[in-house]
Amino acid sequence: GQGVEQPAKLMSVEGTFARVNCTYSTSGFNGLSWYQQREGQAPVFLSYVVLDGLKDSGHFSTFLSRSNGYSYLLLTELQIKDSASYLCAVRVGTNKVVFGTGTRLQVLP
Amino acid sequence: GPKVLQIPSHQIIDMGQMVTLNCDPVSNHLYFYWYKQILGQQMEFLVNFYNGKVMEKSKLFKDQFSVERPDGSYFTLKIQPTALEDSAVYFCASSPQGNTLYFGEGSRLIVV
Numbered sequence: 001g002q003g004v005e006q007p008a009k010l011m012s013v014e015g016t017f018a019r020v021n022c023t024y025s026t027s028g029f030n031g032l033s034w035y036q037q038r039e040g041q042a043p044v045f046l047s048y049v050v051l052d053g054l055k056d057s058g059h060f061s062t063f064l065s066r067s068n069g070y071s072y073l074l075l076t077e078l079q080i081k082d083s084a085s086y087l088c089a090v091r092v093g094t095n096k097v098v099f100g101t102g103t104r105l106q107v108l109p
Numbered sequence: 110g111p112k113v114l115q116i117p118s119h120q121i122i123d124m125g126q127m128v129t130l131n132c133d134p135v136s137n138h139l140y141f142y143w144y145k146q147i148l149g150q151q152m153e154f155l156v157n158f159y160n161g162k163v164m165e166k167s168k169l170f171k172d173q174f175s176v177e178r179p180d181g182s183y184f185t186l187k188i189q190p191t192a193l194e195d196s197a198v199y200f201c202a203s204s205p206q207g208n209t210l211y212f213g214e215g216s217r218l219i220v221v
Contacts, residue, residue, distance in 0.1 A: 031208050042200060042212035043152065050208075087152060091207060095164040097142065099152035 002026045004090050004100035011106045012078055020073040020103045022088030030091040034062060034073045037085045037102070046086075047073070075105075083107045111135040113203055115213035122220055127189035130216045134184065134203030142202045142210065143176065143186050145169060152200070158184070188218075196220045 003025045012018040024032070031050040035043035047062040049055050049071065055062045061074040075082055088100040114133040122128050134141050141158040156166045161178055175187045188195055198217050202210040 033208065033210070035210075042214050043210075045209050045211070048208045089152075089210070094207060095140075095157050095159065096154060096167075097157075097207070097210060098154060099144070101151050 002090075002092060002096075002098045004088055004098050006086075006088055006100040006103045008101065009104050009106070011108060013108050014078055014080055016078055017074060017076045018078055018082075018105055018107070020075070020086045020088075020105065022071045022073075022100055024069045024071075024088070024090045024100075026069075026090050026092045026098060028092045029066060030093060032064060032071050032091070033089045033097075034060070034071075035087040035089060035099075037087055039085075043087055078107045080107050080109065111138075111203075111211045113201060113211050113213040115199075115201055115216050117216055118214065119217045120219070122191055122218065124193055124220050125190045127187065128191055128218060130186045130188075130199050130201075130218070132184045132186070132201035132213055133182065134201065135205075135211055136182075138203035138205050138211070140204040140207045140210075141184055142204075143184075144200045144202065145197045146200060146215075147197045155186075155199075191218075191220045193220050 005023050033048045034046040037043040049062050049064040064071045085102045085104045087102045116131045143155040145153045154167045177185045198215040200215045202212045204210045
């Protein structure tokens, strides 16, 4: 099967950080992407990783461990406007991109 | 960033009727996707194309669904006949290399 799992909700405080976890169990792996989706809007691409390790992109950083089927998106110096859903997506083979269940992040003042 | 255009943005339709959703992807992108998202739920893969040809369909892609590329530029997703459970937002996306997907704003379909 193609399972991509994320916690449904996450809360954190403005000025701190939030780590959004993603675990996957898919028949193939050809890279993992993270998207931000605000309510009623389209997903917006944030980051793509295919090699193990941490990829630092400033406000957003992404970690991948292929042997563990695990990734996280780290948001630092949180702002209220970071409140949104964050979607993990696994590219399976060359064609199919399977999305996770999404994590709704709420940033509290 | 690159723009993917979807028409219509909203449509209300009677159960059993036909609906056609249209998507104009980014012109030089080789990969194209249709997804279905019920409000507040997971983005579910329907079908994808590579270089204009259908590559893979999911179990969600029922017999009532069909996809076309009428003139080699835009794509259509047709549902005939529609059912109540087809109510959702249908997103299309295109990608240059299959890693970064650029989404349209979605077509919100309500079947009554």
